[in-house]
Amino acid sequence: MESIFEYISHPAGRQKIIRALGLFSVVGASIVSAILLIALYLR
């Protein structure tokens, strides 16, 4: 826990987390949307 706070207290660490979460979200949203669209099409 202490190391996490230490990591996010530095701007560079925060930017890395922000970029990683952003990338994960956009890729994940694309996959989930594709799954839902395919399911919608096949229904």
Add this chain to the structure above:
Amino acid sequence: MEISRFVGWLILNVGVPLLAPIALLPLLGVGRMFKGRVHELIVRSLREGQLFWTVIAMCAAALYEAAVHLGELTGTPAEISLGRTIVWTAIAWHVAIIIISAVLVLLGTIDAADDDARAPSGTADEGVGKPPDIMVVSICMSIATAVSFTITHVWVS
């Protein structure tokens, strides 16, 4: 689903939450004080990741729609099973986005507080510069969530 009903739903549930907070900012460009600075004002209103609040609200609405639909599934056991899988996928995804958005709001707040502390007094409000990563991520996530929320709504309707 009727098209007019769908468009109404889209405007009320996606358009209004995303656009209403910045809808009035261009009006400030009419006055002398902010003439030609509308872009800067819009960037300022979003630069700490304020759109994540809207993302969280849209995800909560998508979760509600998906959860309600879970109890209304009908058809053959195979269809119900497939329907459940799809709905649980939507639920899990939107829960994940809520948690991620909350973390990003936290990081954006730390960033903003850090910037205020580092900026020499009187210079914190000058210019916009390059849009920060948190703002770019918040815009991308808003679009992604708007799409997944809309598809979830169409699926459960």
